[in-house]
Amino acid sequence: MSKPPNPTGHPTLQMVADLAKVSRETVSHILGGKRTDRYRESTRRRVEQIARDLNYRPHRGAQMMKSGRSNLIAIVHFGAGIEAARKTNQTLARLLQKTGYDYLAVDMNWHDGNVDRTIAELIRSRVEGILISHIQATFEDEHIDDLLRAGIPVVLVNGERRCNAPLVSNNATDAVETMTDQLFASGNRLILQLMEGFSGLPTSQRPLSWSQRVTGFQRACRRHGTWTLLQEEEFFSSWPRWVAERGSGHWGLTVEQDAKLYAAVDKPVYHLCSRLFSQGPLPDAIVCRNDFYAMEAIAAGLEHGIAIPQDLAITGYDNDRIGTFPAFGITTAEQDIEKICAEAMRLLLQRLKDPQAPMAKEVLFPSHVILRTSSAAEAARNTRPTDNPRQKSTGKQKPV
Amino acid sequence: MSKPPNPTGHPTLQMVADLAKVSRETVSHILGGKRTDRYRESTRRRVEQIARDLNYRPHRGAQMMKSGRSNLIAIVHFGAGIEAARKTNQTLARLLQKTGYDYLAVDMNWHDGNVDRTIAELIRSRVEGILISHIQATFEDEHIDDLLRAGIPVVLVNGERRCNAPLVSNNATDAVETMTDQLFASGNRLILQLMEGFSGLPTSQRPLSWSQRVTGFQRACRRHGTWTLLQEEEFFSSWPRWVAERGSGHWGLTVEQDAKLYAAVDKPVYHLCSRLFSQGPLPDAIVCRNDFYAMEAIAAGLEHGIAIPQDLAITGYDNDRIGTFPAFGITTAEQDIEKICAEAMRLLLQRLKDPQAPMAKEVLFPSHVILRTSSAAEAARNTRPTDNPRQKSTGKQKPV
DNA sequence: CTGAAAGCGCTTACAG
DNA sequence: CTGAAAGCGCTTACAG
Numbered sequence: 001m002s003k004p005p006n007p008t009g010h011p012t013l014q015m016v017a018d019l020a021k022v023s024r025e026t027v028s029h030i031l032g033g034k035r036t037d038r039y040r041e042s043t044r045r046r047v048e049q050i051a052r053d054l055n056y057r058p059h060r061g062a063q064m065m066k067s068g069r070s071n072l073i074a075i076v077h078f079g080a081g082i083e084a085a086r087k088t089n090q091t092l093a094r095l096l097q098k099t100g101y102d103y104l105a106v107d108m109n110w111h112d113g114n115v116d117r118t119i120a121e122l123i124r125s126r127v128e129g130i131l132i133s134h135i136q137a138t139f140e141d142e143h144i145d146d147l148l149r150a151g152i153p154v155v156l157v158n159g160e161r162r163c164n165a166p167l168v169s170n171n172a173t174d175a176v177e178t179m180t181d182q183l184f185a186s187g188n189r190l191i192l193q194l195m196e197g198f199s200g201l202p203t204s205q206r207p208l209s210w211s212q213r214v215t216g217f218q219r220a221c222r223r224h225g226t227w228t229l230l231q232e233e234e235f236f237s238s239w240p241r242w243v244a245e246r247g248s249g250h251w252g253l254t255v256e257q258d259a260k261l262y263a264a265v266d267k268p269v270y271h272l273c274s275r276l277f278s279q280g281p282l283p284d285a286i287v288c289r290n291d292f293y294a295m296e297a298i299a300a301g302l303e304h305g306i307a308i309p310q311d312l313a314i315t316g317y318d319n320d321r322i323g324t325f326p327a328f329g330i331t332t333a334e335q336d337i338e339k340i341c342a343e344a345m346r347l348l349l350q351r352l353k354d355p356q357a358p359m360a361k362e363v364l365f366p367s368h369v370i371l372r373t374s375s376a377a378e379a380a381r382n383t384r385p386t387d388n389p390r391q392k393s394t395g396k397q398k399p400v
Numbered sequence: 401m402s403k404p405p406n407p408t409g410h411p412t413l414q415m416v417a418d419l420a421k422v423s424r425e426t427v428s429h430i431l432g433g434k435r436t437d438r439y440r441e442s443t444r445r446r447v448e449q450i451a452r453d454l455n456y457r458p459h460r461g462a463q464m465m466k467s468g469r470s471n472l473i474a475i476v477h478f479g480a481g482i483e484a485a486r487k488t489n490q491t492l493a494r495l496l497q498k499t500g501y502d503y504l505a506v507d508m509n510w511h512d513g514n515v516d517r518t519i520a521e522l523i524r525s526r527v528e529g530i531l532i533s534h535i536q537a538t539f540e541d542e543h544i545d546d547l548l549r550a551g552i553p554v555v556l557v558n559g560e561r562r563c564n565a566p567l568v569s570n571n572a573t574d575a576v577e578t579m580t581d582q583l584f585a586s587g588n589r590l591i592l593q594l595m596e597g598f599s600g601l602p603t604s605q606r607p608l609s610w611s612q613r614v615t616g617f618q619r620a621c622r623r624h625g626t627w628t629l630l631q632e633e634e635f636f637s638s639w640p641r642w643v644a645e646r647g648s649g650h651w652g653l654t655v656e657q658d659a660k661l662y663a664a665v666d667k668p669v670y671h672l673c674s675r676l677f678s679q680g681p682l683p684d685a686i687v688c689r690n691d692f693y694a695m696e697a698i699a700a701g702l703e704h705g706i707a708i709p710q711d712l713a714i715t716g717y718d719n720d721r722i723g724t725f726p727a728f729g730i731t732t733a734e735q736d737i738e739k740i741c742a743e744a745m746r747l748l749l750q751r752l753k754d755p756q757a758p759m760a761k762e763v764l765f766p767s768h769v770i771l772r773t774s775s776a777a778e779a780a781r782n783t784r785p786t787d788n789p790r791q792k793s794t795g796k797q798k799p800v
Numbered sequence: 801c802t803g804a805a806a807g808c809g810c811t812t813a814c815a816g
Numbered sequence: 817c818t819g820a821a822a823g824c825g826c827t828t829a830c831a832g
Contacts, residue, residue: 009551010526012809023819028811038817055549057523061464062809065824070461080480093510102521105505110493121502123457126410149455151409270725295722302702302727322695322722325670327702412825423803428827438801462825465808 011054019054020047027051031058070126073101073348076118077133079109082292084318084335085134088158091341092131099349101128108139115143123150129348135159153351157344158335160207161362168344171364172209172317175333176216178369179315180252180287182331184224186376188284188313190246190253193217194269194297195289197231197256213317214254217287221252229254232272243281253283269293273300282312285375291316291323294330294374309376319370329373336365411454419454420447427451431458470526473501473748476518477533479509482692484718484735485534488558491741492531499749501528508539515543523550529748535559553751557744558735560607561762568744571764572609572717575733576616578769579715580652580687582731584624586776588684588713590646590653593617594669594697595689597631597656613717614654617687621652629654632672643681653683669693673700682712685775691716691723694730694774709776719770729773736765 016031017024022043029035030047050056064070073096080086089105096103104127111118115138122130123146130147132139135156141163147154148164156167183191195214198206206214214229221227226249230238235255242251257268269288276282277300288294294316301308308314308328316323316332323330343363350357416431417424422443429435430447450456464470473496480486489505496503504527511518515538522530523546530547532539535556541563547554548564556567583591595614598606606614614629621627626649630638635655642651657668669688676682677700688694694716701708708714708728716723716732723730743763750757 010523013811014809024810025812025819029818032811034811040817043818055523055546057520057550059465059526059809060524061461061470061526062824063811064461065459065465065826066809066811068811068824079486081483081486083481086479086481089507090510093507103510105507105510107489107493107505110490110503110505120457123410123455124460126459126461146455150457267725296725299725299727303725325667325696325699325703327699413827414825424826425803425828432827434827440801443802459825462808463827465810466825466827468808468827 010059011056013056013058016047016051016054016056019050022047031056064126070128071100071102072104072125072127073099073129073131074104074106074122074125074127075131075133076106076108076122076139078136079107082134082290082318083320084158084337087337088133088341091337092133092157092345095341095345099345108136115139119143119146122147123152127152129352130154131157131344131348132165133157133159135162151355153348153355155344155348155351158337158340160209166347166359166361166363167208168340168347168363169208169365170335170340170367172212172333172367173216173219175317175367175369176213176287177220178216179331179333179375180217180220181223182369182371183285183287183313183315183375184220184250186313189225189249190242190251190283191221191285191287192283193252193254193287194272194293195254195256196259196268198259199231199256203229213289217252217254221250225250225252227252227254229256231255232257236275239276246284267296270296270300273297274303277301277304277306282306285313285315287315288317290318291320291330291332292318294332295320295322295328298328298330298374308374313376314374316374317367323372323374326373331370331372331375333367333369335367339365410459411456413456413458416447416451416454416456419450422447431456464526470528471500471502472504472525472527473499473529473531474504474506474522474525474527475531475533476506476508476522476539478536479507482534482690482718483720484558484737487737488533488741491737492533492557492745495741495745499745508536515539519543519546522547523552527552529752530554531557531744531748532565533557533559535562551755553748553755555744555748555751558737558740560609566747566759566761566763567608568740568747568763569608569765570735570740570767572612572733572767573616573619575717575767575769576613576687577620578616579731579733579775580617580620581623582769582771583685583687583713583715583775584620584650586713589625589649590642590651590683591621591685591687592683593652593654593687594672594693595654595656596659596668598659599631599656603629613687613689617652617654621650625650625652627652627654629656631655632657636675639676646684667696670696670700673697674703677701677704677706682706685713685715688714688716690718691720691730691732692718694732695720695722695728698728698730698774708774713776714774716774717767723772723774726773731770731772731775733767733769735767739765 013024013027017027027047030039030044031051036044075089075092077089080089093103104125106118130152132154144154144162144165154165156162156165158169161167195210218227230253232255257272286297288297294314297314298308301312306312316330319332319334323332347359351359413424413427417427427447430439430444431451436444475489475492477489480489493503504525506518530552532554544554544562544565554565556562556565558569561567595610618627630653632655657672686697688697694714697714698708701712706712716730719732719734723732747759751759
């Protein structure tokens, strides 16, 4: 039976069927690519042509309801200000396309921090699985549990641990250890690592990315000398003593900054470095959490006439585009995003196929160190006048 | 009649109704917040409690189908590598939440450049309206028409024009004119503007953001002296002559770079500047398309021992975070993203309410110039040794 | 104040 | 090879 156009004006399967003089079922089969052998070539072509002419698109809601599934996997992310996060999301999307699933992108930064609302929405959309990329603190264990209770499997990609969901991520430990090793090997004796702090929280409960970086740094420091953990204020008050001891050994200091300062877009590393650079003396090197923060240190250095790496070596993490300019040449580490995403996808698909299957709780892939000029690890640095806090330099990079 | 849990395991309205000993309709009304006055307080509370206990979420597909609408507006964007784009998307999302619509975020960068597939998906999801943020060349007039033909209104936000869809954007003309004016007023005589080229395309058909920037630059140049448009190779071959004429007037040159080079993440401005800085002589100032490219010029300058602004002034656009560090201090312009997004939203809602209503084709909001140190517009520059291409500098910023 | 019924647009198992 | 029928999970207009 023919029908008038529906209120939203979108053509329906019925309209295509009427025009083609076949039943709706036939159209559904032909357009869905199922049982195409059952129909005459001429029928098939007629139906396809009419669907095209009408600009017919199946109604996703109706398909979902009838087939009992959404065919949808959600990629939940938290903005994409960091290049590595952007690449992760894109890679996940690309891999997902090959699986035949459609995907829903959910940017938590667009949701006014209302995690509950987002979760309700994901369940409402009946997504069949969820990949959470670079999870942030606002997304807590209970939120994951809400999803799992709704029968939706969750895999965490490249971020922190959460109870009851497997995590596939990079392991920064070895890369940071290698970079720190190189710094000591190049003759640096007093090295700072700048990290966000979590006052009160026992070290064992710190986020994974924090522990990895600190552990890597710590290992290299202990191999060459001594490692110490300091709060920012402790650091500034004890700094002259560390400098005085520089000659007598190798020292690595992890400095914890105020977590709130660090999380806000408030240039925590720039501020610490500015204070340090203007009162001096300088450390030999600074190990930063990522390239973004390394750039803050470089900017502070430029402002205070401190040349990288002549006066001070710097390392980052994540291989951001900004670090590739020779003027900055940030020594960094690159994650194997392709492998990480592929493994995350594999775990999710496996769980979708068999919800009971045993599954790894955590899979970590090592990162690859990229040596550039900022760490001066390639060409050992010249002897330098030490402990001159305000020494000027040319601002010109040594040719590589 | 009671039912077994459905295959996907999600609780249904029926289950809530059964447990509450009421009909499905009652549950629908109560949970939907409609006609709450019709039911006893006790019924309402019982139903709500049971829904919560079951973790019931309505099936979006079923709601869509029954109500005949999706209540969904899509925000289509193209990655968010640029901070201004990120802010635009977030602002749109925030404003959308106030309207009662849900939204669907579609990142075109996740779609392997397959615009047709994305459009099919948007129609399939029966979105009721679409906001396209920072539209790129791959999304063409015909794509917009496909959406309009499906009865879905489209509003373009902060990007380029497309036939048949209104555009709400910023107008860079005045801001670029102001920045260029300031450069001339500070004593600069030979100024370059670096832009992506569109070889063959008549100037009138260039993208809006191109025309605005070039027009603004042109106006300031014409007021102070002469303006010329050059292709990159023409520029390099004629450069010595321009330098020779510097003393005799004020000159503005817009240099068109290879569009493909410019679009790819291949540091076009960095490469041009490196070539220019290594062969010299220097211009007095360079006007860049945005802060991102201004940073490329600064990086090239640092590499070649050219200090900003002592040896060369630079301006950008879009007020990116990187430009706020005193070491870079990029003079820039900031869009009124809040106003732009609010107006775009207004247009879309108006069209949704009345598809026939007459509507502005284009609404442009001026940008606000932010003077920083890179343009040396605040403190007139010192007299400088001209035409010394490899002159070294301290790399240290003048204190502001 | 409450409930029975119709139906949105599809897909699939089944009958012919 | 093709079609009639059932039904997914909701909402709404309507009857009581």
